[in-house]
Every structure is written in structure tokens, then in C-alpha cells.
Amino acid sequence: MRRAVAWRTPALGALLPLALIATWQIAASAGTFDVGLWASPATVLRAASATVRDGSLAGDVWASLQRDVAGLAIGVPVGLIVGTLLALSRLGDALLGPSLSAVRQVALFTWVPLISLWLGNDEPGKIAFIAYAVFFPVMLATQAGVRGADPQLREVARTLCLTSWQSLRRVILPAALPSIAAGIHLALVYGWLATIGAEYLFSAGPGIGSALMTGRAQFRMDQVIVGMVAIAVVGMLLNVLAGAAERRLLQSRGL
Amino acid sequence: MTAQAGIAARPAAAAMARWSFGWPRSGPIAAAFLALIVPASGLAIWRIATQQAWVTPLMLPAPDAVAAALRDLARSGDLTSNLGLSLRRVVLGFGFGAAIGLAAGGAMGLSRTAEAMLRPLLLSFVQVPVLAWIPLLMIPLGIGETLKLAAIGISAFTPVFLNTAKGFRNVAPALIEVGTLYKFNWPQRVRHILLPGALPTLFTGLRLGLTQAWQALIVVELVASTDGIGYVTVIARQMFQFDQMLAAMLVIGVVGFCLDRSLRFAEARLVHRFGGAAA
Amino acid sequence: MDGLPLRQHSATAGLRPATLDVRNISRVFSAGSGSFHALQDVTLSVAPGEFLAIVGASGCGKSTLLRLIAGLDVPDRGDIRLDGKTIDGPSLDRGLIFQEPRLMPWLTVEQNIALALENAAVTRQERAQSIADHIALVGLRGFEHAYPRQLSGGMAQRAAIARGLVTRPEILLLDEPFGALDALTKVRLQAELQRVWLAEGITMVLVTHDVEEAVFLADRVVVMAPRPGRVSAIQKVALPRPRDRTSGAFVACKAAILAALGAT
Numbered sequence: 080m081r082r083a084v085a086w087r088t089p090a091l092g093a094l095l096p097l098a099l100i101a102t103w104q105i106a107a108s109a110g111t112f113d114v115g116l117w118a119s120p121a122t123v124l125r126a127a128s129a130t131v132r133d134g135s136l137a138g139d140v141w142a143s144l145q146r147d148v149a150g151l152a153i154g155v156p157v158g159l160i161v162g163t164l165l166a167l168s169r170l171g172d173a174l175l176g177p178s179l180s181a182v183r184q185v186a187l188f189t190w191v192p193l194i195s196l197w198l199g200n201d202e203p204g205k206i207a208f209i210a211y212a213v214f215f216p217v218m219l220a221t222q223a224g225v226r227g228a229d230p231q232l233r234e235v236a237r238t239l240c241l242t243s244w245q246s247l248r249r250v251i252l253p254a255a256l257p258s259i260a261a262g263i264h265l266a267l268v269y270g271w272l273a274t275i276g277a278e279y280l281f282s283a284g285p286g287i288g289s290a291l292m293t294g295r296a297q298f299r300m301d302q303v304i305v306g307m308v309a310i311a312v313v314g315m316l317l318n319v320l321a322g323a324a325e326r327r328l329l330q331s332r333g334l
Numbered sequence: 335m336t337a338q339a340g341i342a343a344r345p346a347a348a349a350m351a352r353w354s355f356g357w358p359r360s361g362p363i364a365a366a367f368l369a370l371i372v373p374a375s376g377l378a379i380w381r382i383a384t385q386q387a388w389v390t391p392l393m394l395p396a397p398d399a400v401a402a403a404l405r406d407l408a409r410s411g412d413l414t415s416n417l418g419l420s421l422r423r424v425v426l427g428f429g430f431g432a433a434i435g436l437a438a439g440g441a442m443g444l445s446r447t448a449e450a451m452l453r454p455l456l457l458s459f460v461q462v463p464v465l466a467w468i469p470l471l472m473i474p475l476g477i478g479e480t481l482k483l484a485a486i487g488i489s490a491f492t493p494v495f496l497n498t499a500k501g502f503r504n505v506a507p508a509l510i511e512v513g514t515l516y517k518f519n520w521p522q523r524v525r526h527i528l529l530p531g532a533l534p535t536l537f538t539g540l541r542l543g544l545t546q547a548w549q550a551l552i553v554v555e556l557v558a559s560t561d562g563i564g565y566v567t568v569i570a571r572q573m574f575q576f577d578q579m580l581a582a583m584l585v586i587g588v589v590g591f592c593l594d595r596s597l598r599f600a601e602a603r604l605v606h607r608f609g610g611a612a613a
Numbered sequence: 614m615d616g617l618p619l620r621q622h623s624a625t626a627g628l629r630p631a632t633l634d635v636r637n638i639s640r641v642f643s644a645g646s647g648s649f650h651a652l653q654d655v656t657l658s659v660a661p662g663e664f665l666a667i668v669g670a671s672g673c674g675k676s677t678l679l680r681l682i683a684g685l686d687v688p689d690r691g692d693i694r695l696d697g698k699t700i701d702g703p704s705l706d707r708g709l710i711f712q713e714p715r716l717m718p719w720l721t722v723e724q725n726i727a728l729a730l731e732n733a734a735v736t737r738q739e740r741a742q743s744i745a746d747h748i749a750l751v752g753l754r755g756f757e758h759a760y761p762r763q764l765s766g767g768m769a770q771r772a773a774i775a776r777g778l779v780t781r782p783e784i785l786l787l788d789e790p791f792g793a794l795d796a797l798t799k800v801r802l803q804a805e806l807q808r809v810w811l812a813e814g815i816t817m818v819l820v821t822h823d824v825e826e827a828v829f830l831a832d833r834v835v836v837m838a839p840r841p842g843r844v845s846a847i848q849k850v851a852l853p854r855p856r857d858r859t860s861g862a863f864v865a866c867k868a869a870i871l872a873a874l875g876a877t
Contacts, residue, residue, distance in 0.1 A: 091450035099455075117474070170368070177369035178376075184594060185587035186552040189564070192571040192579055197393065231715050238683060238709045239729050239780075249728060253719050275465050279557055288465075295469035303470045311462040332718045332762070 118301035126301035127308075135290075140309055142285035146202070147274040150209025155266055158214045159259065162221025163252070172222075183215050187273070191280045201284070205277035212273035213266035220262020224255030260328050264321035271314050287313075395577040404581035412566070417585065420551055420562040423479070427486025428547040432540060435491040439498025439539070444528065449499075456495065464489040464550050468557060477558040482551070489550035490543040497539025501532030534605045541597040548590055563589075631696030631706075631783045633659040633682065633816065639690035640677055640842075650841030651677040654691070657835060657844060659784070659818060664810055666819045666831035668870065674842025675820045679788050682818065683709040695783060705733070708777035710787040714769035716761040716776075722748065723757040726776045733780060747775040750809060767798035771805065778809070784816040791826065803829055807854065824874070828867050829856055836873045846873040 100120055107119030118126075130136035161179075165172045190211060198204040228251045236246040252259075278288025287309055294302035377397060383389050384396035391399070407413040438456060441448035468485055475481040505528050513523045555564025563586055570579035640652040652674040659665050667675045680686045682693055684703040692699045695706060703709075716725045726744050735743065748754055751771040761769055770790060777785055790806075791799040807830055810817055821827055827834045831850055838845040848870050852862055 088450045091447065092454040094451055095455045096458075173365055173368040174372055178372045181373075181587075181591070184591040185583065186549050186590050188549065188552045188556055189567065189583050189586045191556060192567045193583065196571060196576065196579075231711070231713060232717060234685065235711075235715045235717075237685060238703050239776075240703050240705050240732055241728075242732070245731055249731070250717065253717065256719075272463050272465060275463070276553060279465070279468075291466070291469045295472050298473055300470065300473050303473065307462055307466040307470060310466040311458075314463060315461050331760075 118299075118304060122301045123304045126299070127305045130302070130305055136287075136305065136309060139285060139287040139290045139306075140313060143274050143278065143287045144313070146205055146277070146286065147209060147270050149206045150273065151213055151266065151270050153206065154210035154213035154270070155217050155263060157210070158217025158262070158266070159221050161214075162218040162262075163225050163247075165218070166222045166225035167247075179215075179218070187212055188276060188280070191277075195281060200282045205274075205281045208277045208281075209270055209273045213270045216265035216269060217259070217262045220258050220265070221255065224258025224262075225251055227258065228254035257325070257329055257332070260325045264318075264325055267317045267321045268314065271310075271317055275310055392574070392576070395580065399577040400580045400584070403575070403577040404584065407566075407578065407581055407585075413563075413585065416561060416563045416566050417589070420555065420564065421589075423482050423486060423562065424544075424547050424551050427483045427551070428490045428544055430483065431487030431490030431547065432494045432543050434487070435494030435539070435543065436498050436536070438491075439495040439500075440502060442495075442499040443502025443532070444524065460492045460496065464492075464546075465553065468554065472558055477560065481558060482554045482562075485554045486547045486550045490547040493542035493546055494539045497535050497542065498532070501535030501539070502528055504535065505531035530608055533608045534601075537601050537604050541601050544597060545594060548593060552586065631816075632661055633784055633818070634694040634697075635659075635678070635682065635691075636693070637691035638678065638681060638688045638693065640674070640681065640686070641689050652681075652688075653841035653843050655837075655842065655844055656691075657847070659816055662814050662816055663833070664817045664819070664831045665833055665835065666821060666827035667835045667837060668821060668824055668827050668874065669837035670822070670839055670874065672839040672842070673837040674839070675837050676788055677842065678837075679709070679786050679818065679820050682784075683707055683786050685709070705729075705780040706783045708780060708782040708785045710770075710773055710777045710785065710790045712789045712792045714761070714766075714773040716764075716769055716772055718761050721758045721760055722753060722764070722772045722775075725761070725772060726779050729776045729780050743779055743781075747779045750778070750812065751775045752805060765798070766794050767802055770794065770802060774806070774809070778813065778815070782815070784818065787817065787819045789821055790819070792822070799823075799826075806830065811854070824867055824870050825858065828863060828870065829858060834870055836870060846870075848873065 104120045107117065107121070127136075161175075165176060165179075191208060194208050194211070195204045198207050232250050232254055233246070236250045241249065274286075275288040275291075278284070278286040279292055283289045283292070287306055291303055291306040291310070294300075294306060380394070380397050384391070384394060395403075404413075438452060442452050442456070443449075464485055467488055468481075471481050471484050475484065509527050509531055510523070513527045518526065551562070552564045555562040556568055559565045559568075563582055566582040567579050567586070570576065570582060635655060635657050638652055638655045639650070642649045642651055655674070655678060667678065669675050677686065681688050682700070684700050684707065694700065700707070716722075717728065720728065723744055726747060727740065730740050730743065733740070745757075748757055751774050753768060753771055753775065756764065756768065756772075761772075764772065774790070787806075791802050794802065803826055806817075810830075817830075819827070819830060824834075828850055834848045834850060835844055836846040836848065837843065848866065850866055852860075852866070856863055
């Protein structure tokens with residue numbers, strides 16, 4: 080009985096996916112739908128291996144990642160600084176907090192037409208959009224972290240007569256680090272989504288999002304599926320890596 | 335002597351108050367006033383900038399122009415019709431996505447067998463962002479209504495599904511034990527313990543789902559649409575009618591804000607009613 | 614061993630041992646409906662090198678007094694002077710040990726102690742030497758590179774004491790430092806603290822609710838009473854060290870203090 084249960088879960092789990100893929104392949108081979116439009120699992124695999132072999136998949140992913148990093152390089156530091164300032168200055172928070180909160184309410188992609196108007200339709204626009212997308216998670220997490228930094232440790236900084244700057248650098252920011260790390264984790268996830276979205280909505284160029292749109296325009300469903308999987312995989316990897324880094328940070332603090 | 339020393343102590347006290355990042359407690363009126371300084375000055379600078387021609391209307395239209403564009407949109411009926419379309423899409427798409435999410439999440443949360451069967455498929459499914467689905471769906475569906483509803487539905491599905499499963503799974507075992515004690519059968523357990531216990535998390539999922547649905551609506555109307563409030567911003571941009579573009583952006587912001595606020599309010603009420611019951 | 618050993622002052626501290634003068638200190642907290650007199654007209658004096666204990670029930674203001682001496686709070690009336698100079702805010706002249714060790718979790722023991730020397734005018738060599746000396750002083754040799762999560766409660770508190778001493782303050786203030794420790798560790802650390810006091814000759818003011826601890830460690834015990842917070846009695850403990858907790862004189866002293874506490 081026990082041995083039966085052990086393989087039960089994986090078997091059940093594999094049931095649906097296999098059934099779906101099988102149905103898909105059978106329907107495709109039987110010509111139940113327009114093969115010019117719909118791809119079969121076989122064509123998808125062929126397209127996948129083609130793009131991997133000729134390096135275009137890697138090239139596209141790499142281009143997107145570069146864009147992503149550029150946006151992060153701007154958005155994350157600004158978020159850190161603004162978040163810290165808002166947490167340290169109640170006046171600053173009273174002045175800027177509500178306005179930032181209101182701006183945050185506007186759905187992210189609403190800004191695309193405006194950004195493309197001000198910064199153009201090419202790389203600067205895309206990178207600015209990505210930077211904007213990652214700014215808020217980092218700012219909010221930093222603000223929460225700094226504000227919540229253990230007041231007992233802050234008091235120690237006072238008894239040790241640390242200057243404001245020393246206190247910030249040696250006590251408050253390290254204490255806020257777990258929260259900041261969570262914010263950067265979110266920033267990585269949102270940044271990747273913003274990158275893909277930017278590639279859809281701004282000018283075409285190297286990148287996995289652009290490749291997806293090109294595939295769509297050419298009705299190449301196999302290419303589109305390969306791109307989709309690539310986007311999902313990269314997103315997953317970023318999420319997993321960020322999560323692991325966060326966990327290690329917490330462990331090193333004994334939390 | 336003591337009085338002098340007392341006075342000498344005051345500056346230090348003030349210094350201490352500043353050092354503890356404090357600002358004397360001000361009332362809500364003061365807070366509202368401070369909050370308005372930045373937007374008000376922003377508006378003033380905007381007006382001056384356009385009046386003094388520091389920026390061209392091609393870069394940034396005057397606030398009055400934006401207000402006028404908003405009025406025109408409202409009067410011509412364009413605003414209501416497009417906004418109405420968008421809202422209808424959000425509600426329908428969210429409805430479908432949330433319903434499936436509740437069903438799948440409920441199945442996964444309540445039945446181990448269902449969990450085993452659905453887990454790998456659904457967890458992989460949610461890894462694919464809705465953005466990535468749009469080009470794929472556009473091939474068979476074009477840019478019709480089905481595409482938009484599908485995209486919005488998918489985006490609503492993920493948070494609803496995950497939170498529903500989590501909500502049912504995380505009902506306090508202590509409460510479930512009470513059910514066993516009273517020999518509840520399965521439907522009774524669901525009705526009296528599991529459902530109310532899971533309700534707060536469920537609602538959080540619905541709120542997040544609607545937020546995602548709204549975001550997806552905007553994306554879809556930017557990428558693949560010929561109507562809707564998102565499309566209004568696109569077409570205004572293309573036609574160089576930047577005042578209209580900003581007016582539409584403002585409407586999007588306000589609607590999104592109202593949606594979020596009302597949901598949070600409802601969620602708070604619900605948690606108050608049910609959450610506190612977690613003995 | 615009677616008599617109070619004099620402090621060997623380093624070139625960075627004053628050359629004359631300093632007296633702590635608390636004069637007519639009052640501190641009132643306003644809490645919603647009314648005001649709470651944490652301290653009312655408290656006056657006392659601490660001689661250089663002395664070990665002073667302050668005991669009292671909750672609400673008698675002993676912790677408030679300590680924080681005022683440390684400079685973390687400001688009196689509403691009266692002043693506090695160290696070596697004739699009115700204190701205004703925290704200073705490295707006055708070290709403070711809290712009930713929790715309050716070590717930075719991301720720093721090693723060594724780094725935590727070094728933090729206290731961040732603003733000290735010492736060379737890198739002097740700094741390293743001082744840290745090593747103080748780690749040895751509190752008996753933590755070998756744990757320089759340990760992180761707080763790897764230390765027991767007692768060890769963490771020792772590290773905190775080393776951090777408090779490394780700046781060579783005129784006076785060390787301790788706010789119920791052993792309150793969070795188990796009985797065995799507490800007794801051990803009390804002996805350690807006494808050893809450190811004897812070795813360093815530094816003035817110490819200890820706030821505690823443990824009368825036995827006060828009698829074991831102090832030259833004088835100040836008994837405080839609540840509502841309003843004030844000094845109700847001062848008991849001299851003229852017993853030679855090391856003190857025997859079971860001796861008649863010890864027990865009598867403890868009883869006298871408990872009586873003074875009960876009478877309020």
C-alpha cells in the first residue's frame with residue numbers, strides 16, 4: 080500500500096500535461112485545424128532547436144536582459160534613495176508620500192504613450208519605462224525597512240555617539256537590508272515584465288519580446304511558443320535566484 | 335540655578351526630538367495641507383512652463399488644454415463609451431478568470447487528489463506572464479473582444495487561483511479539528527469551517543485579481559485594440575493630440591484608484607467580519 | 614579587598630577621576646489623561662570608582678534615571694553633571710549596557726566592539742589592541758569572529774559589556790543587564806562583572822530589581838520608591854569582597870534593603 084502511494088502523486092501530476100500534449104499532437108497530425116496557423120508540438124520543438132542552434136534565442140534573451148539591467152541600474156538606486164529619505168524625514172514623507180502614492184495608482188502601462196512622447200520610441204524610452212516599473216517596489220520596501228529598523232539598535236547608535244551618516248550606514252541600512260532585499264526581488268520580477276512589455280510597445284529591436292511580436296506578425300506560432308517559454312523560464316530563474324539570495328541573507332542574520 | 339539648568343536642558347531636548355527623526359505630531363488638516371503642496375506647486379509650474387513657452391505644446395500641453403480635452407471627451411460621449419467598454423471588459427474578463435481560479439484553487443485546496451493532478455500543470459501555467467500569452471492568442475483571435483477577455487481572464491486567474499488554494503490549505507488545523515470532533519461530514523466542514531476560514535485570503539486573491547485585470551486591460555488596449563480608454567491614449571498620441579492623451583491618462587488613473595480603494599475597503603470589512611473569527 | 618582602586622586613565626580621557634552629580638532631577642511624562650511623575654527631585658552623588666546599585670519596584674523611575682544619566686533623555690528640571698560639566702546628550706564618557714545585548718546581527722563580536730571606537734581618536738593598531746584586550750577581559754577570547762546568532766545569551770551580554778568598556782568611559786551604566794538570563798548564567802556574569810570592575814576601576818551604576826545582585830556587587834545601594842519616583846533610602850554595603858551570599862552580614866544587609874523596599 081505504501082509503495083503505491085509513493086508514485087501516486089507524480090503519476091497523477093503527469094496525467095494532465097501528458098494528456099494535453101498528446102491531444103495537441105494528435106489533433107495536429109490529424110489535420111483538425113489549419114496547420115498553417117496552429118503549430119504542433121513537433122514543429123515547436125523543431126523551431127526551438129533551430130533558434131537554440133543558431134544562437135538567435137540566446138541573442139534575443141541576452142538583449143532583453145541587458146535592457147532589463149539598464150533599467151534596474153537606474154530604478155533601483157533611485158528607489159533606495161527616495162525610500163530612505165521618505166523614511167528618515169517625516170516632513171519629506173508628508174510632502175511626497177501622498178503624491179507618490181497617487182502616481183503609483185496609475186496602471187503601469189498607461190505611462191507608455193507619455194514616455195515615448197518625451198523620450199522617444201527607442202532604447203531611452205524603453206529603459207526609462209523599466210526604471211519606472213522597478214522604482215516603486217524598491218522605494219516602498221526601502222521605506223518600510225528603514226522606518227522599521229530595530230529601534231533598539233538605533234538607540235545603541237545614539238549611545239555610541241555615531242553621527243547621523245554613520246548611524247545610517249552602519250546600523251539603519253544594514254538593519255533594513257532584509258526588507259530592501261525583498262523589494263529588489265520584486266523589482267527583478269517586475270523589471271522583466273516591464274522589459275517584455277516595453278519591447279512590445281516601443282520600437283522593434285533585438286530582444287525576446289520583439290521576437291515574439293515578429294513571430295506573431297508572421298503567424299509563426301511555433302516561434303511564438305518558443306519565445307513564451309523563454310520568457311517564462313527567465314522570469315522563473317530571476318525569481319528563484321532572488322528568492323535564494325534573500326533566504327541566504329536572512330540565514331546569515333540568524334533570522 | 336535649577337531654573338537656568340532647566341532652560342539649558344530645552345535646546346538639548348529639541349535636538350533630541352530632531353534626532354529621533356520626529357516632527358511634532360500635526361493633525362490631519364496639517365497633513366492634508368502638506369500633501370497638497372507638491373501637486374499644487376507641480377500644477378503651478380506646469381501652467382507657468384506652458385505659458386512661458388519653456389516647453390512646446392508638442393511636448394507638454396497646458397493644464398487648461400488638458401481640462402478642455404477632458405470636457406470635450408465627456409461631452410462628445412467618447413469618454414463614456416470607451417470607458418464603459420473598458421470597464422465591461424474588465425468585469426467580464428475578471429469574472430471568467432476569477433471563476434476558473436476559484437474553482438481550480440478550491441479543488442486544489444480541498445482535495446489532495448485534485449492537487450496532485452492539477453499542481454504541475456497549473457503552477458507551470460502561472461509562471462507564464464499574461465504579457466507572453468498575448469502574441470500567441472493574437473494569432474488565432476486577432477484583436478477582437480475574445481482576445482481581450484482571454485488576456486484579462488488569464489491575468490485575473492493567477493492571483494485568485496493561488497490565494498484560493500492557499501486560503502483553503504491554511505485554514506487553522508485547530509478549527510478543522512473542531513469539525514472532526516463534531517463529526518462534520520465534508521459539505522458541512524466546507525460550509526462551516528473551511529469556507530469562512532478561507533474567505534479573507536480568498537478575497538485578497540480577488541482584489542489582487544481585479545488589480546491585475548485592470549493592468550492587463552491597459553496593456554491589451556495598448557497592444558491590440560481599436561477601442562477602449564487605453565486605446566484613446568494610443569490614438570491621441572498618434573494624432574498628436576497630447577492634451578487628449580493626458581486627459582485619458584488622468585481618467586485611467588482615477589478609475590484605477592477608485593477600484594483599488596473600494597476593494598481595499600470591502601476587504602477590510604470582510605476581514606473584520608471573518609478574520610477575527612480565527613480563534 | 615576594601616578600598617576603591619583608582620582608574621588608570623588613558624591619554625584620551627581626563628586625567629582626574631570624575632564624580633557624577635545628579636541634582637534635583639525631575640522628569641514628568643504626560644500620558645493622555647494625566648501626567649506621570651517618573652522622577653521627582655532626585656539628588657545623588659556617585660564617587661569615582663564606586664559601584665552604585667539602584668533598586669526599586671517597577672515604575673520607581675530607576676531606568677528613567679539611568680537613561681537621563683546616559684543622555685538619552687532630557688530632565689524637565691534639575692541637571693546632571695559629570696566632573697562638573699552638565700551633560701547634554703550621549704557621550705563616550707558614559708557607556709550604557711541594556712537588558713538586551715543589542716549586538717548588530719550582521720557584525721562579528723569583534724566588529725560589534727569596534728563599532729564603539731568608530732569615532733575614537735586612536736590609531737588602527739591601538740584600536741585592534743584595545744578590542745583584543747577587552748575581548749579577553751570579558752572572557753570571550755576565541756569568539757572574535759563569531760556572529761551574535763552563534764552566541765548564548767550570557768556570551769552576547771559579555772560582548773555588549775566589552776563594547777561598553779572599550780571606549781574607556783568614565784562611568785558605565787547598566788540597566789538590568791542580567792535580567793534576561795537564566796539563574797546560573799546570571800550568577801556567573803555577576804562574578805565576571807565584579808572581576809572587570811576590580812580590574813578596571815571604573816565607576817559603575819547598576820539598575821536592578823534583584824536585591825541580592827545589588828548587595829553582591831555594590832558599595833552602596835540606592836532604594837527608590839514609585840509615584841512619584843524618588844530616593845527613599847541609601848544603604849551602604851561595607852562588606853569585604855569577595856562576598857559570601859550566605860554570610861550573616863550579607864543576609865542582614867539584603868533584609869534591610871528589602872525592608873526599605875517593602876516600606877514604600
